[in-house]
């Protein structure tokens with residue numbers, strides 16, 4: 649199976665490195681000509697994944713049409729751009745493995761729904777989990793959820809993507825795998841705020857637990873399975889992203905917690921903090937589904953300029969309730 653990777657950011661490049669394990673050929677599409685040039689000439693991606701020597705079997709291209717020569721595609725463009733990039737990609741009936749974590753603004757569609765609308769004949773899989781790109785690219789042990797309804801395709805993709813340090817666990821719950829990744833980015837911003845505002849580790853643990861409760865409420869309302877949300881792509885990724893400044897979402901929250909305005913934190917950044925785009929869409933989708941998501945609403949207010957003191961005070965002042973989900 650020849651693998652194509654759409655997106656030469658940190659994660660697309662790290663996944664290309666995994667897929668190239670053992671000398672297997674990979675074609676990486678990057679939007680930035682300097683990424684194509686540096687991967688081709690130096691086996692490096694200076695822009696998005698500096699310091700990593702890439703496998704010589706990764707070939708880079710600037711032409712999406714070149715991906716016609718591959719058997720399966722890993723889709724690693726940011727969630728807000730997946731629709732446009734896929735529309736320009738020859739796909740047909742080839743499997744799409746979706747690796748972006750977010751919900752499309754405007755349409756409020758999960759990335760899988762976006763992909764199905766653009767390429768209805770392509771089978772869909774989702775790869776998601778606790779995976780900082782720089783760790784995966786360095787060969788550190790990592791486990792992910794690989795969700796696909798078709799059992800045979802799931803096994804074939806898992807076999808093809810697995811490497812000694814990279815272990816996919818199969819699931820048939822595509823929606824659950826998508827929702828965990830999208831929601832945890834929003835919650836990670838909240839945890840960053842707790843850190844930046846100096847609110848302590850008790851508050852962070854409470855936010856992770858109550859955030860997981862609202863991820864579960866939203867997921868179940870959208871047809872996800874509880875076991876998926878409690879797995880690698882849900883709770884696993886939530887814990888990772890809520891506890892490290894390696895996370896762009898967490899780091900964005902740290903800035904907000906210190907009182908820096910969202911607009912300046914987001915301006916001119918080359919890397920993507922998906923939660924900032926997903927938060928308002930998720931809040932709206934939750935309202936439509938009648939699902940209470942107070943932490944997500946709080947993150948929206950923080951992104952809109954409200955102070956951490958005011959937002960956290962309002963969260964704590966909510967009426968007392970039983971724990972549960």
Ligand SMILES: NC(=O)C1=CN([C@@H]2O[C@H](COP(=O)(O)OP(=O)(O)OC[C@H]3O[C@@H](n4cnc5c(N)ncnc54)[C@H](O)[C@@H]3O)[C@@H](O)[C@H]2O)C=CC1
Pocket residue numbers: 655656657658659660661678679680696724725726727729733747748749750779780781782918919920922
């Ligand atoms: N970096 C990581 O550790 C991980 C990232 N992800 C997810 O992977 C997805 C991609 O993130 P990264 O590779 O980290 O990106 P990145 O932050 O390293 O780089 C930004 C990416 O956005 C692309 N981009 C910017 N404007 C675009 C446009 N108009 N059209 C198409 N592409 C555009 C750039 O070409 C580049 O590939 C995100 O959904 C992210 O949540 C998932 C797991 C781990």
Ligand SMILES: O=C(CO)COP(=O)(O)O
Pocket residue numbers: 749777778779780781833836885888889894895896897898920921922
């Ligand atoms: O998804 C990730 C780790 O699993 C990366 O998180 P950030 O996008 O917040 O850096």
